Amino acid sequence: MTAQALERPAVRRRGGDLADRLGPLGLAAVAVVALITLAALCAPLITSHDPAIGSVIERYQGPSAEHLLGTDQSGRDLLARLLYGARTSLLGAAVVVLLAGAGGALLALVAAWFGRTVDALVGRVLDLLFAFPNLLLAILAVAVFGTGLGQVTVALAIAYVPYTARVLRSVALRERRLGYVQAAELQGLSGLVVSVRHILPNIAPQILTGAAINFGYAMIDLAALSFLGLGVQPPTADWGLMVSQGKDSLLQGHAQQSVFAGVCIVVAVAAFSVIGERLGGRKAGGRA
């Protein structure tokens, strides 16, 4: 008897049509995300301004034909900064979610495959990480790795790993105990092969759902770290940084920069949380 001959249990949650599961609001959210992504990708086509260069003479201009959304304290074009800022914001969050998902999945698979001592050890490590508030863990990681987009995404990914690992571990453990996995093991397939070929595809839906839910959180946390001066460094355009830099202008009565960037964050986060909520059937706030 081969592993292929064994019947695969129908644990994969298809949940019917994807569009059906998203619903009208979910589809609208997908459209918003697509629009933002497109705008980020096509930034050079939409605006001819350089997001990092401006002339101080043109500072704090209102909307005009030249600067559709006006300029910031250094005379830089706000639209260009928002468009290029979308790149860092989306890319950063995507990397965080990707790394956290991969790290979580790896821990989950290792814990599920070796069980007993290793599983207990992974559990202890996760417990220890849970003893740190999420944001503190990220801040400490920044203290170690230093500031900058790359460092801060890694820092945040580390802070997210416990959450993804906890969810995935329970799913992987359940999968591990199923007949077909045990049969494959009895045939002498290596743990690596069975984990990658059999267990991983079955926890993939949870990885994806977790990623969708965490994306919004990652955007907020990344922006918060940039706001604190620990993340993306000037003159790179980033929404969180823009809110931060706009704060001083705002106290002088120029609210545009902070408000535009903040609204962009709110819209993007809301869209991602709607998608995550629809996919996972979870309530907002249930960090995966």
Added chain:
Amino acid sequence: MNVLELDDVRLDLPSKHGDRTLLRGVSLSLAPGEALGLVGESGSGKSMTLRTVLRTEPAGARVTGRVLLDGRDVRTLGAADLRRVRADAIAMISQNPRAALNPVLRVARFLVEGLCDARGESREAATRRARDLLAQVGIADVDRCMASYPHQLSGGMLQRVVIAAAVASAPRLLLADEPTTALDVTTQSEVMAILDGQRREHGMAMLFVTHDLELASAVCDRIAVLYAGEIVEIATPAQLHAAPRHPYTRLLLDSRPNIAARVPALPVIPGRPIAAYEVEGGCAFAARCPWAAPRCEREEPALVHDAGRTTRCLRAGELADELAGAPADDAAGVSGAPAETGRDGETEARA
């Protein structure tokens, strides 16, 4: 005057796929101290009938017809009067006592609140009464039971608590919705005996919903058989067993397991039970009835009262002798399929 009278009670539940009729005109009456069994398959409308009396039907349901409690229509009562009726005149015992009690409150609170909060009695009097009643329903350690949380008690114990609570307000009418179905087989008869004893002692009338014809026969004065949201026959247990007048009743009697005679395969009523909203003209049971005549598909039979019997069958007169006979498996063309016998129980549990 009758304690309870249902007069052509219909219930429609709006759903995504249009209105669903769950009761198609249920009429019945209950004399003081009388026990009436409501018997039928799951989905026949037994529980829904009970719920129209307490007005606990699902939100959005449309109910027409009259539900008279001591001559007063329960359906038209204002909120305050309805609450008073619920507190004083009617008590309900539901299927699953574990779901009926708030899991985070002690048993004492459950017993007392029906008297204190609902009826305005003093806490001391209510507590005394609750303790007496717990002893009456056969609970040995009353103190411990009062101080327990629901999860610390067995299902049988909890149902005794529910019975005690129901009896506590000395209601005129007891509504029991399969009070023993969720219990262990060993405690079922014990709990049923306590319920029956309490009912007789306090002289309460009871509407007893069950899918167990035997059980209904044992504790009820009369039995009403429901099918697809309407009553097809009302009779005393003796009449019902000796000479059922409706083909459905006959088949229900035949499909019971019989301890005395082992049969190669239990007879099963052919076809599947239909829901009230699926009925389209003619007799609701015609599609499954071995005795159905062509006119059964066209004409809708009325509930006919005749010589102490109440039946809803166009051919009741012609079939009287045939239906009264011994188990008629051949004549009825009843098919045997043992695997299917569990189905009723299963769906009941889910319902």
Added chain:
Amino acid sequence: MLRFVLRRLGALAATLLISSFLVFSAMYAAPGTPESFLVQGRTVSPEVLASIRAQYGLDDPFLIRYWNWLGGVLTGDLGESLTTRQDVASLLASRIPTTLWLTLYAAVLIVVFGVLAGALAGLRGGAFDTGVLLGSSVGFAVPTFFAAVLLMSVFSVTLGWFPVFGSGSGFAGRIEHLTLPAVALALPAAAVVARITRTAVVEEREAEHVSVALARGVPWRVVARRHILRNAMLPVTTIVGVNIAALVAGAAVVEHAFTLDGVGAMLINSVQQKDFAVVQAVALLLVAVFGVVNLVIDILYAVIDPRVQLGGESA
């Protein structure tokens, strides 16, 4: 109960011990030598460097240094700041009141507005419910720092109702100065709490024991309070607790935005300046507070839910 608390306290102490090691070694692993942080980019003679190394015990083996540091922490000596040479313990002590006030204020706002709005939405339904649902969706997506900036812009700059900076003194002064920061800090958490409270209340409303109580003639008021809200508070307690515990770290963002002299702002500054003596102390303090808050929630939960068996594995 006592055994449960003692065991959890023991577990917390163990966690703190391991965390302290983790935090200490993480700072040790940070790129660059410790003395280069100490001299902060200034050029100094090798003799000075050697004396600095000796003063901070940098030539000792790692474990010895950890041991010395831990011994100091246990006796209340948190070392001195690498940048200002001030005593970290007294520095920390001067910062704690602001953060304490801020987080307590925010916690009250979360409980009052989050739970109240959610409970009313769940009980009442209708337009209020829709409003709370909508509000919580938006509130959840508004980052704390953006809320801070917006509030400052509207209520301090434009309307001038609240001061822009500072944390105030005296009760009234604190309230005045910390209102906007607390609102910004509480907003996302209150949104989540409102949403979850609403769901819990709606679910509990559908519970059979609720319809049983109503069918027994128990007044709606009593049923709502004793059966619906009481039971719905069980899951809500956990969520409220988790969110309040998270304020410990979240306060940093708000303190930074409003330039408040709290512990969080101190953490951010010291991370930026690589003042690891302060970072270590603050991190340890926050982990301890986080752990204690979580422990209190667990105990509270066990008290209000009789089904929880105390003494079970507390994983």
